[in-house]
Amino acid sequence: MQCTRNQTEEHTRAMRAVQDSMDILNGKWKIPIISSMCYYTERRFSDILSDVVGISNKMLSKELKDLEINQLVKRTVLPTQPVTVQYELTAHGKTLQTIILNLAEWGRAHHDKIFAQEPLDSASS
Amino acid sequence: MQCTRNQTEEHTRAMRAVQDSMDILNGKWKIPIISSMCYYTERRFSDILSDVVGISNKMLSKELKDLEINQLVKRTVLPTQPVTVQYELTAHGKTLQTIILNLAEWGRAHHDKIFAQEPLDSASS
């Protein structure tokens, strides 16, 4: 092992910091929900519900509450009939955009890599 | 809404790419496990087990298999007695380092932000 004690401590600290992030972004849905809001200044409950494929309204409701508690998302009720609710990223929530962009980029790269490896059935037909 | 059709399509594509990433990095442990390997050229099973606080050997075993299947991690068995197994990030796995670093940085920033907000009990004593 070529690392010094200081590197080990830095490693430990970095691990904890990553864990802190993951505690807040926990579960299957947080990142996709934030992604949904990333490209718009504001987004309604039903918009996010259709953006995030597969999520149920119960889950979305719960996850948005979590994000609000952690101050990543701001919720605004508009006095319409029936009620409209808008969600938007807070300044703090927007600091996650870099990570989201990186994840999107990585997802594409990974997809391309796997695709390039696979023997294409269509080539044999 | 001030976005054009093209932006909407790009949004949809980005959401899918993020989902693709999250499908591979699913669960509580993948990111911390990769983090554990980020700072070293190679890491043994027991090293990772102690790095990732709270994980069980059963979980670690399963998650490492997943990562190996997705070609993010390479597993090497050394002919020692008893057996030693080394894990290392593949070239492809290393492309996640940016994301890990960003997550660590964000975790620290978030921690600092929350800490700065909290009324300190120690101040009143």
Add this chain to the structure above:
DNA sequence: CAGTATCCAAAGGGATACTG
């Protein structure tokens, strides 16, 4: 529309013991 409430099946995952 934007949720909440309840029910319940399935998956997650810890503890422990065992193996090569």
Add this chain to the structure above:
DNA sequence: CAGTATCCCTTTGGATACTG
């Protein structure tokens, strides 16, 4: 050391129905 196997409790989260 590096896992695997089993037991079993806990959490997750979908489906459905209901509310302001």
